[in-house]
Amino acid sequence: xxxxxxxxxAGSGFFANGESFVGxxxxxxxxxxxxxxxxxxDGTVHVYAN
Numbered sequence: 001x002x003x004x005x006x007x008x009x010a011g012s013g014f015f016a017n018g019e020s021f022v023g024x025x026x027x028x029x030x031x032x033x034x035x036x037x038x039x040x041x042d043g044t045v046h047v048y049a050n
Contacts, residue, residue, distance in 0.1 A: 001025075017041055023048065 001009035006028035013030075014020045023036015030036065038046040 001007070001011055003009070007013070007025040008027060009025060010023070011025050012020065012022040013025075018041030020039045021030050021036055023038075024031040024034030026034070030038065032048055033050060034048065035050050036048050038048070040046075
């Protein structure tokens, strides 16, 4: 979801370095205090659950 031109709420992001995030965003940043899954370029997965 976008609010005032920034990612906010549930969504996903895929980055040039091969990493991806699916979950909660706050003010265009990954909300690590929310829920989501961060997958690093090397395949390491971090799951965040509030």
